[in-house]
Amino acid sequence: MLVGYYVYQNQREVPLEEVFPGKHWVRPIENLPNLKAVGAPTAKNCGNCHTEIYEEWKLSTHANALSDLQFQSELAKPSSPKWICLNCHIPIQNQRETIITALQGGDYFKPIEIPNPNFNPEMKEEAITCATCHVRVDANTKESYVIGGRGGTSPPHPTQIKKEFLENRCNDCHNETYTLNQSLVCSFQTGTELQSSESKQTCVSCHMPEVKRSFVKASLHRPIRNSHRHGFVGGGVPKTFALYKDQIRLGYKPGLVLTGIQVEKDQMILHIQNQFADHYVTSGDPERFYRLTLHGFDSTGKTLFSREMKIGQEWEWSPNAKKISDNRIPRKGEFEWSIDRKGDLTSIVQYRFQAVHVRLKNETSDYMMLTAENVAEPYQNKVKNIKTFYPHSSIVIESFFDAYGKIQKETSLEELYKRNAERAGE
Numbered sequence: 414m415l416v417g418y419y420v421y422q423n424q425r426e427v428p429l430e431e432v433f434p435g436k437h438w439v440r441p442i443e444n445l446p447n448l449k450a451v452g453a454p455t456a457k458n459c460g461n462c463h464t465e466i467y468e469e470w471k472l473s474t475h476a477n478a479l480s481d482l483q484f485q486s487e488l489a490k491p492s493s494p495k496w497i498c499l500n501c502h503i504p505i506q507n508q509r510e511t512i513i514t515a516l517q518g519g520d521y522f523k524p525i526e527i528p529n530p531n532f533n534p535e536m537k538e539e540a541i542t543c544a545t546c547h548v549r550v551d552a553n554t555k556e557s558y559v560i561g562g563r564g565g566t567s568p569p570h571p572t573q574i575k576k577e578f579l580e581n582r583c584n585d586c587h588n589e590t591y592t593l594n595q596s597l598v599c600s601f602q603t604g605t606e607l608q609s610s611e612s613k614q615t616c617v618s619c620h621m622p623e624v625k626r627s628f629v630k631a632s633l634h635r636p637i638r639n640s641h642r643h644g645f646v647g648g649g650v651p652k653t654f655a656l657y658k659d660q661i662r663l664g665y666k667p668g669l670v671l672t673g674i675q676v677e678k679d680q681m682i683l684h685i686q687n688q689f690a691d692h693y694v695t696s697g698d699p700e701r702f703y704r705l706t707l708h709g710f711d712s713t714g715k716t717l718f719s720r721e722m723k724i725g726q727e728w729e730w731s732p733n734a735k736k737i738s739d740n741r742i743p744r745k746g747e748f749e750w751s752i753d754r755k756g757d758l759t760s761i762v763q764y765r766f767q768a769v770h771v772r773l774k775n776e777t778s779d780y781m782m783l784t785a786e787n788v789a790e791p792y793q794n795k796v797k798n799i800k801t802f803y804p805h806s807s808i809v810i811e812s813f814f815d816a817y818g819k820i821q822k823e824t825s826l827e828e829l830y831k832r833n834a835e836r837a838g839e
């Protein structure tokens with residue numbers, strides 16, 4: 414009897430919702446039929462008319478969420494429940510070879526899959542494509558329609574206006590905390606961080622800056638309106654070196670500002686404020702951090718003094734995932750970096766402060782290279798050489814000041830981004 418029950422439990426096809434109640438990422442967005450006046454709801458097709466928006470989106474992290482080398486590397490780990498990862502990184506059923514109908518015995522490592530007749534390989538590569546946010550199926554007509562935020566426009570495709578839906582869509586993926594098993598934790602709390610600050614802004618206000626232009630290519634003769642950049646720039650560390658040149662144009666600016674330098678007898682205090690991000694800095698992926706460095710030089714340029722500080726979270730991943738520390742800076746919050754000045758510093762004539770936003774540690778990419786044989790083609794070879802393909806960090810602030818704390822020079826963001834495109838590693 415008991416054995417029979419055990420076998421039954423292990424073979425039983427358990428509905429996805431029973432294992433993960435209330436989680437939108439348990440299923441992809443349903444298959445989207447072709448859209449009137451557009452065809453298959455691919456970004457490429459949208460781009461036939463929405464040319465500039467398409468070009469911006471192509472440069473975004475969203476468009477790169479499947480080809481991202483770090484994603485491919487983590488996806489290849491035996492401990493990754495791949496279908497769950499894909500439900501956020503390629504979230505539409507048309508992008509998937511198979512449909513998952515249930516979990517065998519309720520085990521998330523045993524999805525039951527059937528072929529998907531509507532699989533669109535081109536759309537798969539588009540990852541977080543336009544339709545992720547903009548296309549759904551009308552429950553009555555069973556036809557695809559476009560979701561817009563403006564209204565009063567004259568599109569050739571069926572359109573419904575739901576501004577709030579579009580604005581709130583970000584939180585579905587950027588505000589999820591879930592412990593799947595002891596070592597696998599999803600911890601993105603950018604939405605909650607924003608909500609619990611006093612901010613009146615939305616993700617769109619900062620990550621999709623407004624720009625006056627036609628929504629479509631000029632040959633369609635539509636009016637100039639308030640449009641939004643679709644580059645979705647975040648922490649300023651893009652996915653390829655070639656993307657550095659577009660970060661500032663698409664809206665990048667660091668959240669942190671060096672607001673003051675106090676020089677005292679035995680210590681120096683650097684005041685750093687989160688002025689521009691209405692969530693914590695850093696936010697999102699728990700492995701990101703800021704590295705602050707201070708160097709003191711003599712008149713020949715020799716380094717006589719150096720100090721380092723980290724702003725971010727510290728997690729322990731095994732045996733159990735656990736947050737150990739967190740000194741991130743909330744909206745408008747100030748961080749005081751106190752630095753002891755012991756020793757003979759009389760010959761220091763200049764100090765250099767740098768803030769480096771780190772997305773990937775050297776240690777982690779070393780490990781990725783070692784385990785690259787598990788990675789799917791065509792990414793395997795790139796992961797083997799990840800150091801040459803993948804920006805790990807960006808210098809986002811650089812200031813020089815004298816021994817009294819008086820600022821002499823601040824390097825412009827443009828200059829830093831030229832340099833970032835040429836440097837590599839953490």
Ligand code: HEC
Nearest residue numbers: 451454458459462543547561562563564566567568628635
């Ligand atoms: C054949 C050309 C064409 C294609 C293809 C096309 N659109 Fe449009 N779209 C338009 C035009 C024209 C407008 C209206 C512009 C205006 O009046 O300023 C529009 C408007 C929109 C709007 C704004 C509606 C509003 O009022 O808020 C959104 C959003 C949109 N399209 C998304 C998409 C998406 C997503 C795709 C691909 C799935 C797509 N479009 C494909 C031509 C097109």
Ligand code: HEC
Nearest residue numbers: 474478481501502504582583586616620645646647648649
């Ligand atoms: C379907 C899930 C999903 C939705 C919806 C979504 N995102 Fe993302 N977003 C992602 C993923 C996944 C990444 C990271 C991809 C990677 O790094 O490979 C990302 C990356 C980003 C980044 C880049 C972070 C960085 O520093 O590189 C920004 C900024 C961002 N999203 C903003 C938004 C905004 C604003 C919205 C709402 C308008 C939104 N996202 C909606 C999944 C989503």
Ligand code: HEC
Nearest residue numbers: 456459463466467470541542543546562563579628640641
């Ligand atoms: C992560 C979600 C997301 C993705 C992906 C996305 N958009 Fe948008 N889109 C938005 C939001 C949010 C708005 C602004 C809504 C508002 O407040 O008016 C918007 C606005 C628009 C508009 C109206 C004009 C404007 O600029 O405000 C068009 C047209 C549009 N998107 C087309 C596209 C196309 C084409 C793609 C793919 C190439 C795309 N979007 C990808 C979220 C997204």
Ligand code: HEC
Nearest residue numbers: 587604614615616619647648667668689690691695696697
């Ligand atoms: C007031 C402007 C503002 C608002 C509102 C805002 N952000 Fe940001 N966000 C920023 C800035 C500035 C940065 C760059 C911070 C840095 O690295 O110094 C950033 C960085 C990010 C990053 C990269 C994480 C990191 O540490 O670099 C993600 C992801 C992100 N934002 C998502 C969101 C989402 C999702 C929302 C809405 C829930 C949102 N942001 C609301 C300004 C904003």
Ligand code: HEC
Nearest residue numbers: 438483484487488493497498501586587589696697698772
């Ligand atoms: C709830 C939606 C969701 C799920 C499920 C999810 N991700 Fe993500 N992932 C995101 C978002 C949102 C980001 C962007 C966060 C940021 O940029 O700070 C992201 C970013 C990433 C990144 C890039 C981190 C960086 O700093 O560049 C990797 C790698 C990644 N995810 C791997 C995975 C893997 C592997 C899985 C499955 C075990 C997974 N994700 C499941 C939403 C999700």
